[in-house]
Amino acid sequence: EDVVNKIAAGEIIVAPMNALKEMMENSIDAGSTAIEILVRDGGLKLLQITDNGHGIEVGASISPVFPADDEQKDDLPILCERHTTSKLKDFDDLMSIATYGFRGEALASISHIAHLRVTTKTAGSSCAWQAHYQDGKLIPPKPGQSPDPKPCAGRPGTQITVEDLFYNIPNRRRAFKSPSEEYTKILDVITRYAVHCEHVAFSIKKHGEAGAGFSVAAAATKIDRIKQAHGAALAKELIEFKTENDKWGFTASGYCSNANYSAKRITILLFINHRSVESSAVKKAVEQAYQLFLPKGGHPFVYLSLEIDPARVDVNVHPTKREVHFLSEDEIIDMVCEEIRERLTQVDT
Numbered sequence: 001e002d003v004v005n006k007i008a009a010g011e012i013i014v015a016p017m018n019a020l021k022e023m024m025e026n027s028i029d030a031g032s033t034a035i036e037i038l039v040r041d042g043g044l045k046l047l048q049i050t051d052n053g054h055g056i057e058v059g060a061s062i063s064p065v066f067p068a069d070d071e072q073k074d075d076l077p078i079l080c081e082r083h084t085t086s087k088l089k090d091f092d093d094l095m096s097i098a099t100y101g102f103r104g105e106a107l108a109s110i111s112h113i114a115h116l117r118v119t120t121k122t123a124g125s126s127c128a129w130q131a132h133y134q135d136g137k138l139i140p141p142k143p144g145q146s147p148d149p150k151p152c153a154g155r156p157g158t159q160i161t162v163e164d165l166f167y168n169i170p171n172r173r174r175a176f177k178s179p180s181e182e183y184t185k186i187l188d189v190i191t192r193y194a195v196h197c198e199h200v201a202f203s204i205k206k207h208g209e210a211g212a213g214f215s216v217a218a219a220a221t222k223i224d225r226i227k228q229a230h231g232a233a234l235a236k237e238l239i240e241f242k243t244e245n246d247k248w249g250f251t252a253s254g255y256c257s258n259a260n261y262s263a264k265r266i267t268i269l270l271f272i273n274h275r276s277v278e279s280s281a282v283k284k285a286v287e288q289a290y291q292l293f294l295p296k297g298g299h300p301f302v303y304l305s306l307e308i309d310p311a312r313v314d315v316n317v318h319p320t321k322r323e324v325h326f327l328s329e330d331e332i333i334d335m336v337c338e339e340i341r342e343r344l345t346q347v348d349t
């Protein structure tokens, strides 16, 4: 059974970037305003994410600090069991959960293919708690010890440490030729969320390298965020846009580069319902929208946040596929690109 779980986990977490994305989305879901990431060897040796979110409950049976009521407060012991999620409350939620990718599988998967340690403190707890996991279950930190979560010092929030990713899938581990390539992919996910999530501070550091990394302050504006992530040359050539339509049930907002800016490659930061996703349909339409405005071989930058009724987003997409589809995709994309074209024409560059 563990072999099956391991294979399934390897399909959800195909690279360090996937683990980081899942963990970062969890930190954001937990209401964090500061997220720190530490990476070693492109995330293959170490991926650590520290947030200041609401934390994870530990369990009335374990912690005497919780009142003995009927409310279940035992998230930490079952954290890494499959389909464990605190995000499914009623059927209405089911739709949005599918949309946002709330599947309760990320931490479970990671526990099957890496060494996983969680330290967490909720506002109501007098101390932090630490737990170690393997193959979906709590394990003792050292042989001979009990697997129960242990009290420890710590600040409110959650720290998740993932070490030796794919340690038990040697072929996969060997397939990663360059840690710096994996680091680049990790940085890409982080900068996407750093642009999207206003009021959240992000920082990423490489283990043992003081200067290296990226950071953005909680107070940074949208344009500051784009500047931090993509440079000043782009930041001064941005146009803000907004459009919505009741018939197709969406609102769209974002920033796009004007006709003064032209890059070698297209950059699209696409968020649907606050999750970073990919859409080749959006990419194609954006390229077309800019055709008349950019020199041959020049490409734009577009950051687009779409909010669509969750019931209209394809819920059948496999978790690893970042490519997303939604109802009336063509119509919605057309309207957004029409808005971008209009703004490009209006702006005097």
Ligand code: ADP
Pocket (backbone or CB within 6 Å): 022, 026, 027, 030, 051, 053, 054, 055, 056, 075, 079, 084, 085, 086, 087, 101, 102, 103, 104, 105, 106, 107, 108, 158
């Ligand atoms: P999902 O996000 O789909 O619920 P995950 O496996 O990603 O599944 O996480 C399982 C659960 O663990 C979450 O529902 C949440 O309750 C808890 N959790 C994970 N990471 C954090 C975090 N950083 N802060 C608070 N709770 C967390």
Ligand code: MG
Pocket (backbone or CB within 6 Å): 022, 025, 026, 102, 103, 104, 106
């Ligand atoms: Mg999650």
